[in-house]
Amino acid sequence: MDLEREFERVVAADHRIEPRDWMPEGYRKTLVRQIAQHAHSEIIGMQPEGDWISRAPSLRRKAILLAKVQDEAGHGLYLYAAAETLGADRDDLTARLVEGRQKYSSIFNYPTLTFADVGVIGWLVDGAAICNQVPLCRTSYGPYARAMIRICKEESFHQRQGYELLMTMMRGTRAQRDMVRDAVDRWWWPALMMFGPPDEESANTERSLAWRIKRHTNDELRQRFVDMSVPQAEKLGVTLPDPKLAWNAERGHYDFGEIDWAEFWRVVKGDGPCNAQRVAHRREAHEDGAWVREAAAAYAAMRERAA
Numbered sequence: 001m002d003l004e005r006e007f008e009r010v011v012a013a014d015h016r017i018e019p020r021d022w023m024p025e026g027y028r029k030t031l032v033r034q035i036a037q038h039a040h041s042e043i044i045g046m047q048p049e050g051d052w053i054s055r056a057p058s059l060r061r062k063a064i065l066l067a068k069v070q071d072e073a074g075h076g077l078y079l080y081a082a083a084e085t086l087g088a089d090r091d092d093l094t095a096r097l098v099e100g101r102q103k104y105s106s107i108f109n110y111p112t113l114t115f116a117d118v119g120v121i122g123w124l125v126d127g128a129a130i131c132n133q134v135p136l137c138r139t140s141y142g143p144y145a146r147a148m149i150r151i152c153k154e155e156s157f158h159q160r161q162g163y164e165l166l167m168t169m170m171r172g173t174r175a176q177r178d179m180v181r182d183a184v185d186r187w188w189w190p191a192l193m194m195f196g197p198p199d200e201e202s203a204n205t206e207r208s209l210a211w212r213i214k215r216h217t218n219d220e221l222r223q224r225f226v227d228m229s230v231p232q233a234e235k236l237g238v239t240l241p242d243p244k245l246a247w248n249a250e251r252g253h254y255d256f257g258e259i260d261w262a263e264f265w266r267v268v269k270g271d272g273p274c275n276a277q278r279v280a281h282r283r284e285a286h287e288d289g290a291w292v293r294e295a296a297a298a299y300a301a302m303r304e305r306a307a
């Protein structure tokens with residue numbers, strides 16, 4: 001009883017819950033699920049852009065893309081480590097991912113068809129990730145909040161590099177501009193879906209807000225992202241593929257059209273263009289890495305014997 005009161009006092013005061021502290025089982029479970037899904041998204045998110053590393057159009061673009069994809073691997077690692085502080089087992093989390101028992105962001109189930117997709121992913125996908133993640137720097141669980149601070153710094157670099165890439169392409173040839181517009185058309189709606197289902201259908205939102213895991217609802221964050229993206233699209237010289245997009249002076253926000261939630265649920269449930277490919281690729285990479293894990297474990301055991 002005292003422990004529960006202490007937990008609630010810490011959360012209400014906007015202080016952090018740390019691994020040593022007592023916490024309700026539901027809080028722990030919600031966090032493990034959210035952090036694991038987040039970690040899986042970072043790792044699976046390496047694939048769509050990773051496809052372009054060997055085909056980047058210049059040494060400079062290749063170096064940038066390599067660094068960006070490596071950052072995503074690092075984000076996955078910080079987050080798996082944060083989940084471990086809650087008692088989660090890393091092997092178990094990986095098994096859940098490769099066996100399709102745990103989800104990751106549905107955005108990574110779409111293909112990257114041209115190099116412009118690399119720019120649009122940086123601009124819109126990393127941009128949406130930033131909207132989602134900046135408030136998580138103040139989430140109530142200490143290790144998660146601290147991981148997010150570092151991740152957000154890198155995400156803002158990702159977003160800038162994507163936007164700069166697109167700006168360069170828009171100053172290029174007609175064919176390059178067409179490529180950018182086509183990529184924006186394909187990624188805009190899936191990017192809006194990254195914020196999750198509408199508030200009235202989001203089962204966990206209320207609980208997560210009460211525990212201060214989440215700080216804003218899905219629809220609030222989605223609106224923030226739309227408001228941020230419209231002027232950026234204008235500056236870039238592209239039209240976002242939504243005829244209903246219009247400034248609403250009364251609300252002080254942009255209105256936008258209806259999201260195709262049937263598509264969202266279809267992709268989340270496994271039937272997106274690349275779901276099977278992404279998970280199969282991850283499973284193969286995990287199996288190929290078995291010797292590295294064995295060698296690391298053998299080395300650690302040897303060091304322990306020597307000590």
Ligand SMILES: [Fe+2]
Binds near residue numbers: 042075
């Ligand atoms: Fe990331």
Ligand SMILES: [Fe+2]
Binds near residue numbers: 072126129154155158
């Ligand atoms: Fe990123």
